[in-house]
Amino acid sequence: MVKGKKPKIYLTDRVIADLQEIESYTITKWGTKQAAKYLDAFDHFFQLIESEPGILSPVPMIDSLLTHTVEAHIVVCTRWRNDVLVLTIVHSSRDVIIHLHNLLPTLRIEVDALKRQLP
Numbered sequence: 863m864v865k866g867k868k869p870k871i872y873l874t875d876r877v878i879a880d881l882q883e884i885e886s887y888t889i890t891k892w893g894t895k896q897a898a899k900y901l902d903a904f905d906h907f908f909q910l911i912e913s914e915p916g917i918l919s920p921v922p923m924i925d926s927l928l929t930h931t932v933e934a935h936i937v938v939c940t941r942w943r944n945d946v947l948v949l950t951i952v953h954s955s956r957d958v959i960i961h962l963h964n965l966l967p968t969l970r971i972e973v974d975a976l977k978r979q980l981p
Contacts, residue, residue, distance in 0.1 A: 869915050870945045871908050872980065874972045880951040884935070900933055904951075907932045911939070911946055918946070924962055938962065940973060947976060 881904060888897040907930065911917065918928035918939055927949070928939045936958050938949045949969050952958050962969075 867944050868912055869941075871912055871948060872945060872976060873908075873948045874950070874976055876950050876969075876972055877948045884951065903933050904935075904937070907937060908948070915941070915946055921959070921962060923959065924966065927962065929958075938969075942973070942977060942980075945980075947973060949973065 881901065884900055884904075885897045888900055911930070918930050921927040921929055921938070926940050928941065928946075929936050930939075931937075931954065932951075934954050936952045936954055938952065940947050940949060949972065950965065952961055
């Protein structure tokens with residue numbers, strides 16, 4: 863990361879779909895107030911990593927992936943240049959490492975596509 867330069871946060875299409883799924887499921891299960899609380903927590907987290915990208919923790923056994931827990935979810939990111947690419951959101955009840963190993967080929971394709979769109 864370049865010191866002094868604030869990173870930009872980019873969300874993959876997968877993350878947008880994950881957030882929509884979280885919102886829909888939460889509304890159905892616990893109502894709109896809880897869904898809004900979750901979405902606010904994710905929004906706060908995205909703002910936080912712009913100012914404190916060091917809060918992201920490396921994923922054991924998977925190079926280049928970083929995570930942070932938000933509510934009952936694990937947000938998966940990677941760094942590119944000075945920026946943070948948010949790749950997916952996984953519920954903490956899942957076996958996250960196995961899930962990420964299974965997703966890794968697709969995540970790599972999505973990261974490459976996103977990089978081509980960025981300046």
